[in-house]
Amino acid sequence: MITLSKGGAYLIGGTEVVETGAGSEELLKNKLGDKYLTKEDAAKNTMAYGILNEHNTSGNMDKLQIKFDKLTSHDITFVGIIQTARASGLEKFPIPYVLTNCHNSLCAVGGTINEDDHMFGLTCAKKYGGIYVPPHQAVIHQFAREMLAGGGKMILGSDSHTRYGALGTMAMGEGGPELVKQLLSQTYDINMPEVIGIYMTGEPAKGVGPQDVALAIIGEVFDKGYVKNKVMEFVGPGVSNLSADFRIGVDVMTTETTCLSSIWRTDEKIKEFYDIHGRVDEYKELNPGEVTYYDGIVYVDLSKIKPMIAMPFHPSNTYTIEELNANLEDILHDVEKKALVSLDGQVDYKLTNKIRDGKLYVDQGIIAGCAGGGFENICAAADILKGHSIGADEFTLSVYPASMPVYMELIKNGCAADIMAAGGVMKTAFCGPCFGAGDTPANNAFSIRHSTRNFPNREGSKLQNGQISSVALMDARSIAATAANKGYLTAATDVDVEFKGRKYHFDKSIYENRVFDSHGIADPDTEIQFGPNIKDWPEMVALTDNLLLKVVSEIHDPVTTTDELIPSGETSSYRSNPLGLAEFALSRKDPEYVGKAKEVQKAEKAREAGQNPVDALPEVGGVFEALKSNLPQYKIDNDTVGIGSTIFAVKPGDGSAREQAASCQKVLGGWANIACEYATKRYRSNLINWGMLPFIYESEELPFKNGDYIFVPEIVEAVKNKATDVQAYVVDDDKNVKPFTLKLGEMTDDERDIILKGCLINYNRK
CATH class of the missing domain: 3.20.19.10 (Aconitase, domain 4)
Structure with missing residues (x-):
């Protein structure tokens, strides 16, 4: 499915890869003639180099000083960021800054403090000239895709999964202080990163989804550090065989490889995405140069990808579902051994007791967030579930559309009804299942999720209280197949289904009616609304001798x-x-x-x-x-x-x-x-x-x-x-x-x- 080059490689005409090594230079010179470029010159033909060059202010492409076009944060991070910037003299947001409210949306948790943070965000958006997205309207990254991304642009977000490369936008997730620097008109300073080509060929099999492709890549590159702090650049003829939603689903999971950022070549399918969202002028065609050098190549044969599962407790702990089902006891025993390290032996963690009649029984399914809550994922899940029942036993299914416009379209086209008729529960846009603040399973339960992470406690359990449940990551399609099989692990490729391929219609009035947009106009007379839990940073002393x-x-x-x-x-x-x-x-x-x-x-x-x-x-x-x-x-x-x-x-x-x-x-x-x-x-x-x-x-x-x-x-x-x-x-x-x-x-x-x-x-x- 996935192979890695041992060194750098040239991409010629977007379709032919020539790895460097003994004799490769002469081969390239003979093949390309006058078009031959050195590695140094050919490296400038990556899409990443072009975008970074346009945003670099240092005049030195080895030592970058980047200024981003837009910023985005959510309600766990924006309070600290703005408090830090205020302490440093902030007067106005110098570039568009979106404050979404998708993490601390459950306002019964901790008394009033979550909603206090939201009101802090709204008043700051007014005072400093920002955009405020109320709770339940959209998760941070879906709103950014729909309303912020633009071809050739750069976005910085205070969330690690800030990835909009499929739309032609280089985006990076960083800690809050890096956004503070941008708010103070400072720069993001890094060395020019290496760029790794993700060379895609073939076409996914029916039932294989974006999470399957992403997990296959993560499983191959993570332990090797192959793309760590590098840019992943998605190229090759296989890209054209993927829809915009499919590309987005793969792209958002690149964070779990520990890469720095990502960028994809763009085409008519991406142009259509922008057109659907009323922003076709933001589309930009992006392609690598005729002769482009990459510091490494990840070969992805899409036709060979099978439904995947990332077992606890990391997205890189991957198997095909077929492999897991064939070696159930051995793999579950292996996970239990790894749990002794991950959980420090604090609880007696078991998975082998989930085997029933030789099959793996799952307690819960979740399709949610920036990775799983996309339109096509949920439509495909609805197609699989239509006419089925998830049963009346332990197994539960919750589905969180990534934005209210997506949710509205699922209501209009009947997919929401099909999911609910099968016994699933439709919920509003919320990131909670990704970080342990929503749908926590019972003690010792096992959850499968189309979300981004499955670290310990990401499902909400508390080891210090003796409570443990765990998460495996899967694609929405195989989660739905498992749900249709009443909780017994099933790959989507093993079910007979007709995917209807419904067309998406974006209703911009939903945001127009609810999202506060200052259009960049600050109102310095606005009083910031503080809650009793919002505190300033304590004083910190300088480094001593x-x-x-x-x-x-x-x-x-x-x-x-x-x-x-x-x-x-x-x-x-x-x-x-x-x-x-x-x-x-x-x-x-x-x-x-x-x-x-x-x-x-x-x-x-x-x-x-x-x-x-x-x-x-x-x-x-x-x-x-x-x-x-x-x-x-x-x-x-x-x-x-x-x-x-x-x-x-x-x-x-x-x-x-x-x-x-x-x-x-x-x-x-x-x-x-x-x-x-x-x-x-x-x-x-x-x-x-x-x-x-x-x-x-x-x-x-x-x-x-x-x-x-x-x-x-x-x-x-x-x-x-x-x-x-x-x-x-x-x-x-x-x-x-x-x-x-x-x-x-x-x-x-x-x-x-x-x-x-x-x-x-x-x-x-x-």
């Missing part, structure tokens, strides 16, 4: 997700309250973290107040004495040594773009992370923007352990001087002092200044 860090958590899982760093679900209601939310930091991975971090923070608060930190945390006295005795060359006193906490994780930051994965550590006194590598660029950026040092120690054989202190002398000088290696010393329980080296990695001048000043707010404060 030297640092003393206590290791307060040590995580050796292969990957640590942002859900484990700061849980989603009901805790999302507290994201407008920095200190309130911080109480939940690492609560599902290391429940002792918050208490330990706060103990260390007492010493730093005392130091900042001009008091003796030893009085607040007596153990620091022994550490200081050991350092003074062993390292007399350094000045070690209360004025020059900041005291804070740090965590170690092998590979932290996979998953969500949420800045709170870093900011919660910061407000609890965190000064740094130490990792073998960072899972995503966006998590490392979040650390930097919150004034935390993104240290690297490449081996898991650590010179320190949980509870040790790490002294980092002359760190300010190291940051100023652009040092890549940083001298550090471990002080263990016996007060032995041992040297080791940390790496800082590449940072821009602005990023170094942000670190030195303590956070982005301090950097921008007037």
Whole structure:
């Protein structure tokens, strides 16, 4: 189904791939003659290069400084973003900024605080000149597809699944501080990313959907890091065999590969999408050049893709449904073994008890959100369900159209009625099933979902309370086939169905009647409406000359997700309250973290107040004495040594773009992370923007352990001087002092200044 090139490759005429290697240059020269280009010149013919070049303000395509055309956020992120920007002198949104309300839509959770956030968003849209999309109208990415995307444009969103490449828009999901920079007319600074060609041929079989294609790609590239922090560029003749909705469904899941962004070649089907939505002038034909060089190629034979399933607890844990059904006990046992790592043995997790009469029984099906809630997905599910019943046993089915216009069309064409007649429940646009705030199954239940993620707790269970359920990712078509089979896992290719291929009609009046659009006109006299849970960021001090860090958590899982760093679900209601939310930091991975971090923070608060930190945390006295005795060359006193906490994780930051994965550590006194590598660029950026040092120690054989202190002398000088290696010393329980080296990695001048000043707010404060 999916194969990967071993190196770079040329794409010729959009249809022929020539991989580089022994003899390839001569072959290309003979084949192309005067059209031959070097790798460097041919790399400029990618669609990605062209779009980045048009948005780069640095004048240097190796060191990009990007200004985006539009911004988008949702109600878990926009409060913190605007609060940060306000603290930095925001007066007006300089570019279109859309505030959607699709995450904290259930306003009974946490009292009034969710709706308070919505009213904050509405009044800010009025005051600063933005667009406000009320709850239940649309999920963030569907509204962006329908109303924001444009050919050759760039959009930045504070949600990791900000992907509109299928529509010819390069979009990126980042933590909130990167949007703050755009609101303050600053830039998004990155090195020119590598570009990987996703070369598609063939045509999907009947019953195969976009989630199947996406999961097949994710399963092949994730573990290899093949597209990590790179742009995925979808090309090849197979693209033309996919509808706009199908491409969108594949595109949104590219986040789970850990790529930076995506872009697709466009054609008449994409032009029709814009035409349907009344924005045909936003269409732009995009194609790679006649001779284009890619840093790698992912070959996707669409005709060989089969219905897929991503088993718990990661979208890359993929199998074909056929393979799973044929090896049921072995694969379920394997998932149970992996759960011992993912769940730290906190609960007795079982899947093999879901086998009934040799088949896998599923408790719940969900079709939802930016990945599953599209028009074609739900229509296909309705075609499969028509005339069937999901039964009256445990199995339930919920369907969430991605926007109210989609929902309206499903009502008009009868698909909603067919789903409800079968026993399914139609619900409004909501992202909850994707992050653990909606449709939480029963304890030990197993859910199949056409959504984006299946990390632990993404379905809403709480390990600390002994509650566990789990999610597998599937396409809407196979979810519907399973529902029609009353909960027994079934591939859509195994059912006899006629897909009607209904045409979509977009009703723009739905948004005209409900969405507030300032049309870019700010009203500075508008009073922002605050709720009691909306709090300012606490004051943060600048980086001190030297640092003393206590290791307060040590995580050796292969990957640590942002859900484990700061849980989603009901805790999302507290994201407008920095200190309130911080109480939940690492609560599902290391429940002792918050208490330990706060103990260390007492010493730093005392130091900042001009008091003796030893009085607040007596153990620091022994550490200081050991350092003074062993390292007399350094000045070690209360004025020059900041005291804070740090965590170690092998590979932290996979998953969500949420800045709170870093900011919660910061407000609890965190000064740094130490990792073998960072899972995503966006998590490392979040650390930097919150004034935390993104240290690297490449081996898991650590010179320190949980509870040790790490002294980092002359760190300010190291940051100023652009040092890549940083001298550090471990002080263990016996007060032995041992040297080791940390790496800082590449940072821009602005990023170094942000670190030195303590956070982005301090950097921008007037």
